[in-house]
Amino acid sequence: MPVIPLAALFFAAFVLPLAALVLVSLFRDPQFSGLSLAQYLRFLSDPFSLKVLSDTLWLGAEVALATLILAYPLALVYVASGPFMRTLITFLIMLPLLTSTVVRTFAWIVILGRDGIVNSAMLSLGLWQAPARLLYSWEGMVLALTQIQLPLMALPVINSLLRLDGNLTRAAEGLGASRARIFMTVILPLTLPGAIAGWLLVFAAAATAFITQTLVGGGRIILMPSYIYQQAVGVQDWPFSAALSLIFTLAVTGIVFAIGALSRRFVRGVDAA
């Protein structure tokens, strides 16, 4: 039975550590002196921790929205292109996936830094009077994550668009619809399953992107992944960081399931991509 080794691996590498995490989160203090729900109550009653969670989820949502807005024009150009351009666009979309996260992130540091490409270009063109703070800012972080996560959005959107029957847009055009109306009433609703799938992937990936968040956001913006790291490695408060991890996991998966369920209820007549 080839299922048994797989089940054993799943149990040893996923179920056991998760159970350990749950167990650790239930200790009252870092000295492991007794069991209680103290760590969870501490999180829920601490405005700082709640703010870190909501900022992190908001970052994921914002990056997912930014990739969504970029993905549609890209996908529309892709679908309208010939075979050569399609290969080229696919290559460009896949490019971020072919480089390591650390390298990509350092590239953004070079671009966004105080003496980076953007600042020096803007200063020498005389458009900006002083260098702007791009690195270690919220906007810089959204920008870098958007570039890095774009493939996760672009590929499902392109896939749904390719599956869209060309006669549907032709029918809408023949019935007198403008391009904007065709997009809003035919293309967008019928590619929504792909867009939602992409949105959820990017949301989860951006909210949990520890390296990019830490390097581009610097130490200035505290988000859940670095908060957990700091509590575990810095403060050595293992029970609290275990509770943070579980709360964060539940929040992200909860949102993914809720949006998935909502979209299944409201997207009628379209096969899920």
Added chain:
Amino acid sequence: MELALSDVRGHSLDLKGIGHAFGATVALDEINLTVAAGELIALLGPSGCGKTTMLQIIAGFLRPSRGEVRFDGARVEHIPANRRRIGMVFQNYALFPHLSVFENVAYGLRARKRPNAEIAAKVEQMLGLAQMATYARRLPGELSGGQQQRVALARALAIDPGLVLLDEPFSALDKNLRLDMQIEIKSLLKTFGVTSIIVTHDQEEALSMADRIVVLNKGRIEQIDSPDALYDRPASLFISSFIGHTNLLRGTVTDADRVQLDAGPEIDLGRSVQRRRGTPVTLSVRPENIAFGAERTGAIPVTIRATVPLGAISVTEGVTASGEAVKISQARAAGTARARAGETAWLAISDVSRVSIFSTPVDDVSKHQQRSV
């Protein structure tokens, strides 16, 4: 309501010198066609003949390389598809799968920003005519093929189109349903008095629907005629075999009105064949124009291969001495001279005036001569 509807008149359509090429491939060449307002035209041809290109040019999805498209005399090549007021019915119906039947029919009216009350009234009227009123809230995926087609037509007609274009509209339907839908849609289009063009590769569909049929082959119009005229007086060898079934018999002109068939006898056609003596010709004889007869001068001897009963008629196939297959169709009840396989029978052409004469294509002649040597 009927009176109000018959006020709606279709455009007349003129195509002048239309040519279109995709790269080096010529899809359409020198197309000239005039369609009167309210006429129902079929564009008929095998796949790759250019009929879909022609439809896309009329609809405005494609700009012709050459030539003029006129609606009611006015040129429209520069007008985009969404402002041509054309109702399209697609092969797969192309109903919007996420919108209800009501919203599908309302789509063109919403695009025109008509008031809601007017949209509701118009959609209700269209669904009533298409006998789909009770399905207004359904999604297209919940309908049968015939029902989807009714909705597609209602959607196309709801915008009061000057022209309705139907692209292979019946090919997705069961054979049994097809004739019913053809009759229903023809009568609906005629009630509206809208000019309609049906693109099809199915000659039965063209024959049953159209006032006139335009036969396209290799990007050119081969013949424009009524269904009966196309069948009885095909203008080319291609049309004689494309429209209905026919038997092609090779021969050589021996006199002003006589042809010596390869199959044996010399036939008196009762009219001038308008070709020189010695010219190789091909005669097209419809299966129902051939009957079993007695052995006599002018009769064609064949060896019977098989007889196939086809409901009202039965078709017998035989082979001539020159190796040409001949089909004979007769009312099944007739039962005269029912030949068995392997037997020799004598065939006679019932009405020589209904035999079409064509010059044998050059490549056929060379093959033929090689064989007869």
